[in-house]
Amino acid sequence: xxxxxxxxxxxxxxxxxxxxxxxxxxxxxxxxxxxxxxxxxxxxxxxxxxxxxxxxxxxxxxxxxxxxxxxxxxxxxxxxxxxxxxxxxxxxxxxxxxxxxxxxxxxxxxxxxxxxxxxxxxxxxxxxxxxxxxxxxxxxxxxxxxxxxxxxxxxxxxxxxxxxxxxxxxxxxxxxxxxxxxxxxxxxxxxxxxxxxxxxxxxxxxxxxxxxxxxxxxxxxxxxxxxxxxxxxxxxxxxxxxxxxxxxxxxxxxxxxxxxxxxxxxxxxxxxxxxxxxxxxxxxxxxxxxxxxxxxxxxxxxxxxxxxxxxxxxxxxxxxxxxxxxxxxxxxxxxxxxxxxxxxxxxxxxxxxxxxxxxxxxxxxxxxxxxxxxxxxxxxxxxx
Amino acid sequence: xxxxxxxxxxxxxxxxxxxxxxxxxxxxxxxxxxxxxxxxxxxxxxxxxxxxxxxxxxxxxxxxxxxxxxxxxxxxxxxxxxxxxxxxxxxxxxxxxxxxxxxxxxxxxxxxxxxxxxxxxxxxxxxxxxxxxxxxxxxxxxxxxxxxxxxxxxxxxxxxxxxxxxxxxxxxxxxxxxxxxxxxxxxxxxxxxxxxxxxxxxxxxxxxxxxxxxxxxxxxxxxxxxxxxxxxxxxxxxxxxxxxxxxxxxxxxxxxxxx
Numbered sequence: 001x002x003x004x005x006x007x008x009x010x011x012x013x014x015x016x017x018x019x020x021x022x023x024x025x026x027x028x029x030x031x032x033x034x035x036x037x038x039x040x041x042x043x044x045x046x047x048x049x050x051x052x053x054x055x056x057x058x059x060x061x062x063x064x065x066x067x068x069x070x071x072x073x074x075x076x077x078x079x080x081x082x083x084x085x086x087x088x089x090x091x092x093x094x095x096x097x098x099x100x101x102x103x104x105x106x107x108x109x110x111x112x113x114x115x116x117x118x119x120x121x122x123x124x125x126x127x128x129x130x131x132x133x134x135x136x137x138x139x140x141x142x143x144x145x146x147x148x149x150x151x152x153x154x155x156x157x158x159x160x161x162x163x164x165x166x167x168x169x170x171x172x173x174x175x176x177x178x179x180x181x182x183x184x185x186x187x188x189x190x191x192x193x194x195x196x197x198x199x200x201x202x203x204x205x206x207x208x209x210x211x212x213x214x215x216x217x218x219x220x221x222x223x224x225x226x227x228x229x230x231x232x233x234x235x236x237x238x239x240x241x242x243x244x245x246x247x248x249x250x251x252x253x254x255x256x257x258x259x260x261x262x263x264x265x266x267x268x269x270x271x272x273x274x275x276x277x278x279x280x281x282x283x284x285x286x287x288x289x290x291x292x293x294x295x296x297x298x299x300x301x302x303x304x305x306x307x308x309x310x311x312x313x314x315x316x317x318x319x320x321x322x323x324x325x326x327x328x329x330x331x332x333x334x335x336x337x338x339x340x341x342x343x344x345x346x347x348x349x350x351x352x353x354x355x356x357x358x359x360x361x362x363x364x365x366x367x368x369x370x371x372x373x374x375x376x377x378x379x380x381x382x383x384x
Numbered sequence: 385x386x387x388x389x390x391x392x393x394x395x396x397x398x399x400x401x402x403x404x405x406x407x408x409x410x411x412x413x414x415x416x417x418x419x420x421x422x423x424x425x426x427x428x429x430x431x432x433x434x435x436x437x438x439x440x441x442x443x444x445x446x447x448x449x450x451x452x453x454x455x456x457x458x459x460x461x462x463x464x465x466x467x468x469x470x471x472x473x474x475x476x477x478x479x480x481x482x483x484x485x486x487x488x489x490x491x492x493x494x495x496x497x498x499x500x501x502x503x504x505x506x507x508x509x510x511x512x513x514x515x516x517x518x519x520x521x522x523x524x525x526x527x528x529x530x531x532x533x534x535x536x537x538x539x540x541x542x543x544x545x546x547x548x549x550x551x552x553x554x555x556x557x558x559x560x561x562x563x564x565x566x567x568x569x570x571x572x573x574x575x576x577x578x579x580x581x582x583x584x585x586x587x588x589x590x591x592x593x594x595x596x597x598x599x600x601x602x603x604x605x606x607x608x609x610x611x612x613x614x615x616x617x618x619x620x621x622x623x624x625x626x627x628x629x630x631x632x633x634x635x636x637x638x639x640x641x642x643x
Contacts, residue, residue: 011577018571049574062574 001292003299009071012064015048016075024079031082031205032351035197037161038083038205045076045087046116054091055098059110065306066240070247070298077251078258081355082203084251088244089157089206092363093120095237096166096182100225105184109164121158123167123185123211124234126151131368133168133234136180138213140169145220147183149213152195157362159209160194163187167211168230180230184222191216202354238363239312243305245363246298246319249327249356253291256327256334256352260284263338263347274337283337287330294323314376317369324359325366331356385438385534387429388498390485390516391422391457393450394506402612418453421501423460425562427569428531429499430461436534439463441492445473445484451585458580459572465583466492470590475602478507482515484600487593489520497539498559502527513561520559525552528560 005013023041031038045051054069055061062068069091076084094113097105097120112118129135138151149169156165165185172179185192195210225233261284264275274280301319305312331353335342342349360366395414418426429440441464442457444450454465468488476484489495498517503510510526517524529544534556543550544563554560572580590600598604622638624631 007581008578011574015572015574015577022571044571047573048571049576053574 001296003295005071009068012050012053012068012071013075016050016072019044019048019050020075020079024076024083028080028083028205028351029345029348031080033345035199035204037207038080038086041083042086042116042119050087051090051116052114055094055110055114059106060114061110065302066243067299067302067306070243070302073244074247074251074254074295077248078255079251080205081248081252081352081359082205084248085157085203085206085358086161088241088248089121090116090119090162091244092122092237092241093158093162093164093166095240096122096224096233097184099236099240100182100229100233101184102221102225104221105224109184113164118164119158119162120164120166121156121162122237123153123156123159123165125154125156127154131365133231134177136168136170138167138169139173140171140181140183142171142220143217146217147220147222149183149185149191149216149218151213153211153213155198155208155362156211157206157208159207159211160197161207165211166224167213168234171227171230175228177231178228180234181227182224182230182233183218184224185211185213185216185218189216189218201357202351203358235313239316240305242316242320242363242369243298243302245359246294246301246323249323249325249359250291250294250298252327252352252356252359253287253294253323253330256331256349257284257287257291259347259349259352260287260334260337263341267341280337283333287333290326290330294319294326298323313372317364317372317376320363321366321369321373324356327356327359328353385432385436385497386495387432387438387440388489388492388495389422389426389429389440389442389457389462390498390500390512391426391442391444391453392419392501392504392506392512393417393444393446393453394419394504397505416449416453418456419501419504419506421503421505421562421564423501423569424564424566425499425501426457426460426462427567428562429497430570431567432497432531432534433461433463438496441466441495443485443488443492444468445476445481445488454585455580455583456572458583459576460570461573461576464586466586466588468588468593470600472590472595472597472600475605476600477605477607478509478511478515479606480600480602480604481512482519483604484590484593484595485512485516486519487595488588489516491588491593496537496556498522498557500559500561502561502563510561513559517559523554523558524560525554525558526561528562529565531560531566 023044050072052061053064057063073084073088097109113120126136140147140149166182167185168180168182170179171181191214193212195212198208264280265273267274298319301315304315334349335353338347338349341347393416396417399414433440440462442454442462443466444454445468448469451467454467458465473484500513514524525541525543527544528541530542532540537556539554541552543552624634
């Protein structure tokens with residue numbers, strides 16, 4: 001379907017598509033097998049200026065918004081959700097600085113993130129703080145001109161690969177939700193190290209590790225926004241970033257549909273290509289309907305977010321739930337169309353099915369998203 | 385460093401058909417692309433610019449449609465683009481082409497290095513690079529697989545050979561043709577694409593380059609394509625059998641009378 005993209009937006013799609021077709025798709029099976037980090041692909045993405053898509057021009061970016069990064073991510077995810085995740089994680093790590101950071105912090109960190117010279121990562125999750133972010137145990141204590149961080153962050157995407165980490169820690173336990181603060185930690189800060197690389201079901205080429213802070217000392221001016229505003233920054237960051245996860249579902253779903261349709265045209269059974277059988281056509285038709293519906297919702301949500309900075313939560317959560325649940329279903333269907341061959345690692349659809357699962361889990365489980373949507377509805381109808 | 389890269393638009397090899405009647409390439413409906421070897425020459429020029437500073441100018445002789453290819457070259461890092469285009473150039477062989485390009489380069493005047501692909505995938509002659517260097521009377525190296533350094537206007541390059549490589553030092557200005565081993569061409573950048581859309585492409589005609597009309601196009605060509613055909617394979621073939629020693633003996637017996 002034609003979404004009437006501007007000329008610049010179409011260029012974003014074209015550049016991202018070329019990287020996907022020429023670099024990501026040829027490498028994805030090996031990256032999945034070896035669990036290697038896709039450095040050369042990310043370098044190509046940086047050279048193509050795509051790390052700066054959503055960053056204002058005054059910080060070295062291209063001045064686009066949520067919609068622009070969504071267009072690039074859709075292409076990458078069509079090739080490999082792992083690569084797309086590794087790319088998107090830098091934006092997630094950068095948003096807290098962009099949303100709440102001081103002018104000095106933005107000037108200091110954003111240009112290198114915009115050029116792709118440095119990668120960022122976002123650190124919220126801990127062993128006892130997942131859906132319930134209030135369970136955070138990492139602490140930060142002011143000691144003279146330095147903050148001292150202690151604790152462990154878990155399942156951090158881009159850990160060990162990024163140079164800039166945005167980390168939430170408790171600065172005053174007595175204040176509850178107002179007692180958390182976000183900081184910038186750099187890879188070379190003393191007392192900061194990484195845990196082992198996790199072994200995952202899917203998105204295996206993206207790096208997922210622990211961040212370990214043992215008396216990690218950082219300068220006082222690394223606070224993002226005001227002290228005690230950490231949770232607000234986190235919530236705004238996730239509202240902004242979730243369409244980026246939603247669109248991974250759309251790209252992945254499209255990739256699965258492409259594989260299934262091409263296979264169904266080639267595979268002959270009972271003397272005919274299986275695409276001529278209604279049983280297969282109906283599966284493909286349902287896949288196509290869902291992918292297109294997902295795309296339409298994510299595009300609309302991204303445009304809404306770009307236009308309404310103070311009313312993002314519901315649109316953001318709705319598109320994340322719909323498009324990622326869709327990706328799970330569509331990839332399972334793609335394996336069904338390819339049947340025995342689809343179950344084998346010689347074809348890409350089993351990887352797509354494994355990759356899809358994380359989309360329903362990370363950046364807030366789809367159950368948590370439904371809570372957000374429910375709470376927003378409750379507010380809306382209270383006014384009515 | 386001022387670098388000129390000569391690029392040619394060719395039919396996409398994935399999509400080439402022969403006209404069964406005339407035995408010539410059928411260009412109808414075939415997508416035109418930048419000659420793949422020229423893409424490597426362009427990439428090398430852009431890398432040299434990134435390393436040493438300077439400018440990259442892409443130059444092409446071709447029909448007006450070649451403008452699209454030149455814009456693509458700009459999106460991949462070229463700074464300027466020049467299209468030499470005139471009906472008088474039609475039907476040029478490599479002799480007339482090198483004359484035309486040489487006249488255009490004399491018009492541009494200022495350069496330290498000219499890079500070309502080792503050959504174009506349509507004509508496959510590999511003559512335009514060396515011919516152009518002769519016309520301009522500058523040093524020339526073919527099959528360059530690596531540019532090592534450039535110190536005091538002397539460039540050290542590796543020339544790919546069948547059995548290894550030659551290490552050569554060449555004073556600038558010079559012309560090199562490059563092989564695909566030299567680099568991995570980049571994907572166009574977003575800023576490059578935006579620039580490519582807006583850039584004014586310099587267009588030069590036969591009059592602009594002050595060319596002698598007698599030396600242009602079909603009139604100026606010293607070769608004519610009379611017929612294109614696949615040569616028939618002639619000669620008897622024999623497959624030897626037996627142990628390695630027996631086969632060597634048989635081969636020796638067959639070859640001996642030929643000496």
